[in-house]
Amino acid sequence: MPRRHLAPLAALLLVALFPLSGATFYVELTTKIMIMAIFALSLDLLVGWTGLVSFGHAAYFGVGAYTLALLSPKAAAAGMWSSLALAIAVAAVCALVVGIFVLRTRGIYFIMVTLAFAQMFYFVFHDTDVGGGSDGRYVNVKPDASILGFTPFDFDRPVHVYYVVLAMLVLVFLFLQRVLRSPFGRALSGIRANEQRMRALGFPVMAYKLAAFTLAGGLAGLAGWLLAAQSGFVNPEILSWHQSGNVLLMVILGGAGTPYGPIAGAFALTLLHELFSTLTTHWQLWLGISIVLIVLFMPGGLGHLVRRVRASLFGGGRDV
Amino acid sequence: MSDPILEAAGLTRRFGGLAACDGVAIALRRGELHALLGPNGAGKSTLINLLSGDLKPTSGSIRMKGEEIAQLPPERRSLRGIGRSYQKTNIFGGFTVFENARLAAQSRDPRSWAIGSDAGRDPVSRERAQRALGLAGLDAGTERKAGALSHGEQRQLEIAMVLATEPEVLLLDEPLAGMGAEESARMVALLKRLAGTHAILLVEHDMDAVFALADRITVMVNGQVLESGPPAQIRASERVQRAYLGHGDG
DSSP states (O other), rough: HHHHHGHHHHHHHHHHHGGGOHHHHHHHHHHHHHHHHHHHHHHHHHTTTOOOOSSSHHHHHHHHHHHHHHHOOTTTTTTHHHHHHHHHHHHHHHHHHHHHTTTOOOHHHHHHHHHHHHHHHHHHHHHHHTTGGGOOEOOOOOOOBBBBBOOOOOTSSSHHHHHHHHHHHHHHHHHHHHHSSSSHHHHHHHHHHHHHHHHHTTHHHHHHHHHHHHHHHHHHHHHHHHHHHHHSSSSGGGSSOOOOOOOHHHHHHOOTTHHHHHHOOOOOOOHHHHHHHHHTTHHHHHHHHHHHHHHHHTOHHHHHHHHHHHHHSSOOOOOO | OOOOOOOOOEEEEEEEEEEEEEEEEEEETTEEEEEEOOHHHHHHHHHHHHHHSSSOSSEEEEEEEEEEOSSSSSSHHHHHHEEOSSSOOOOOOBBBHHHHHHHHHTOOGGGGOSSSSSSGGGGEEEHHHHHHHHTOOTTTTTTTGGGOHHHHHHHHHHHHHHTTTTOEEEEEEEETTOOOOOHHHHHHHHHHHTTSEEEEEEEEOOHHHHHOOOOOEEEEEETTTEEEOHHHHHHHHHHHHHGGGGGGGO
């Protein structure tokens, strides 16, 4: 096995064994971080790999979460597999429709227009009764994971949820790694590097971007479904612009376009937040300062720091 | 004379009040290398950009094998068989040399949309890339980063990427610019070989190369065609002498 897989596998082992500590609060916190990590990975497909800085990715996250909430009857459980598939599909369709409009713009306009569309989604859930308005909606009974009468796990048990989310994170990570090595993924990298040249070579750039936008939306929907299933509650804050900014920060902090960057970013940002909010009421100030420092001294994010350390330890850089 | 593959008529592109290309007519035939001459600012690159689709014409028509393509975006024209190189090297500097060519070849492959397979192991695009790199004389060291190549090698890669798409029409914007004598000679030999089976439009300032290679030459000045014909006719033309060759501008 190549040596570069060692550190990630060790980290995975650590995370897999962590629930044995019995620290329920931290098990739930880590579950939340891993959900955000899936969300951040989906955004990095756009930001890091296609060069599309979306500032409205929370819309699809929220749509995934609300799909589960709306599918869950008041006093019964929604089926896990069907509602999960539907959450991914609905989020992907929303991204497809929005993508048709927003992908006509670029640069700062793209950032602004994705934000504007996300705000529309926000106000649909905030100002109408579809999802319980600004109060949100409970998932009274957690989804039912049974397949053909066999129930592999129980969403009422935090440790079960932890391992489901961990498994999803690993699957999404492996899936995206595979996509990025595929012809489709190589085309996305080409588009990020030089869109004009890709068009001159005959690539229908718009269609590729739309496919990436749709795929990223679907995966964000998956993360949203997991959030609703874990917390048992959805409200419009899930699709607010804070959330879009938060996940974008995770990607940038961790290192856009690096395999583990978005995951590292999700852990770093959430743990910094936890750390400062237990220490001081002015946690936002300290969080802001640390973000500025990280971005200032590690312009490529944490992912690039890892690469640099590895290069100086083992010699020779390995680039994507 | 065979029918032209690519034919433009009345091709005009205005930037504000300036007509960078003003009623240009040009025809490219298979097996013919057509050189485009003219002082800087004559509209040569604009014409290439109009033919490739990087720019949309203000008016005029472009026909590819009889079909109107003036309104098609560059990617659709590329798929119809028009390949172009850029005056300013336009490669993927962060990719390896091989991956630059492989990605270019992938554009012709219906499996370009696949998400499950490993692009780097795709035999079809690999083979095409290898062939194109070989033609352009870039066989060795293809695992180097493209951005780390010498200027001349980057120009070769620029051509290899175009060839990897296996076009019928080649629009080449100053492929010899900045090349050393040896690289230049190799490129001239390659162009000569390609001219047998392709329709080529060549913008080039190197007069020796142009007169050695061209079957037909069009001279542009101020966005208009001044003279068009076989090299001997251009060499003898007084208008060309006066407007261009005499200036020593090229």
